[in-house]
Amino acid sequence: MPNPASSPAIAELRERIAHLEGPGGRARSVLPFGLKDIDRRLPGGGLALGCLHEVAGGGNGAVDGAAAALFVAGIAARTRGKVLWVVTRPDLFAPAIAQAGLQPDRVIHVEAGDExxxxxxxxxGLRHGGLGAVVAETARLSMTASRRLQLAAETSNTIGLALRRWRRQTEAGDFGQPTASVTRWRVSVLPSRPLPVPGLGRARWLVELIRCRAGESADFELEACDDTGRLALPSEVADGSPQKEIGRRIASR
Incomplete structure (x- = not known):
C-alpha cells in the first residue's frame, strides 16, 4: 500500500501549514484589511505580521507610484507603534500619507545615502522589535537581501513593507525577479467615481495581488485609503471582479 505520508496532497498541506506558522511552530498573527474579498485570499485572513511584503506601482509613472506609497501608508497606519520609513530620495510628502491615516508624529523618517x-x-529596523512597521523605498531587492529581511521580520514579529521605486526602465524589470517576500502587490490608478456635484470623488485603485505564498493571486478594484488607512469596495463592484466592471465600462462607450 502507498504510504499516505508520501502523498503530494499531504506534502502540500504540510507546506501550507509551515508557511502559516511562525518561529517555534506558533501561528502567525495577521493584519486584516477588513474587506472579505481581500482577506479570504490571504492565508490567515490578512497580511502576515513578522513577514516581508512588496508593493509597487502598476506603471512607471509617478501617479501609480504615489498610489503604491499611499497603499503602503494605509497598511502601516493600521499597525500599532512608530513606523520607520527609509528613503534614498527626500520626497516623502507627510500631508499625503496623513490622508491615508499615517500621522506624521508616528513616522520616523530616515534618509539613507544609497541602496x-x-x-x-x-x-x-525590523530587528529592533519596538516598531509597528518598517517601510523602505528600494529599487532593487535580491533574493539574498530579501531573505535577510524576512528573517529579521520573523525575529521581531514586525511587518516589513518594501515599496519598490525605480528611476529608470531597466530597474523596473527587477520587480519580476524572485524574492523571499510573502506577498507582492501592484497598485494602479483608476478613474474616480463621478460626483453629482462638481468635484473629485474618492480615488480608486486597481490592486493586484500578484504573488501570495501559500495562496493565490487576485485583483481588486478598490476605493483608496481613507484617513484611518481603510480601503473600501465600490458599491457597484458587487462580485469582487474588477475585470468584469472595467469590461462593462468599455462596452458601454
Missing part, C-alpha cells in the same frame, strides 16, 4: 545603506536600515 546599500537603505537595506541596512531596513534590516536593523
Amino acid at each position: 546599500k545603506a537603505l537595506l541596512a536600515c531596513f534590516e536593523e
Whole structure:
C-alpha cells in the first residue's frame, strides 16, 4: 500500500501549514484589511505580521507610484507603534500619507545615502522589535537581501513593507525577479467615481495581488485609503471582479 505520508496532497498541506506558522511552530498573527474579498485570499485572513511584503506601482509613472506609497501608508497606519520609513530620495510628502491615516508624529523618517545603506536600515529596523512597521523605498531587492529581511521580520514579529521605486526602465524589470517576500502587490490608478456635484470623488485603485505564498493571486478594484488607512469596495463592484466592471465600462462607450 502507498504510504499516505508520501502523498503530494499531504506534502502540500504540510507546506501550507509551515508557511502559516511562525518561529517555534506558533501561528502567525495577521493584519486584516477588513474587506472579505481581500482577506479570504490571504492565508490567515490578512497580511502576515513578522513577514516581508512588496508593493509597487502598476506603471512607471509617478501617479501609480504615489498610489503604491499611499497603499503602503494605509497598511502601516493600521499597525500599532512608530513606523520607520527609509528613503534614498527626500520626497516623502507627510500631508499625503496623513490622508491615508499615517500621522506624521508616528513616522520616523530616515534618509539613507544609497541602496546599500537603505537595506541596512531596513534590516536593523525590523530587528529592533519596538516598531509597528518598517517601510523602505528600494529599487532593487535580491533574493539574498530579501531573505535577510524576512528573517529579521520573523525575529521581531514586525511587518516589513518594501515599496519598490525605480528611476529608470531597466530597474523596473527587477520587480519580476524572485524574492523571499510573502506577498507582492501592484497598485494602479483608476478613474474616480463621478460626483453629482462638481468635484473629485474618492480615488480608486486597481490592486493586484500578484504573488501570495501559500495562496493565490487576485485583483481588486478598490476605493483608496481613507484617513484611518481603510480601503473600501465600490458599491457597484458587487462580485469582487474588477475585470468584469472595467469590461462593462468599455462596452458601454
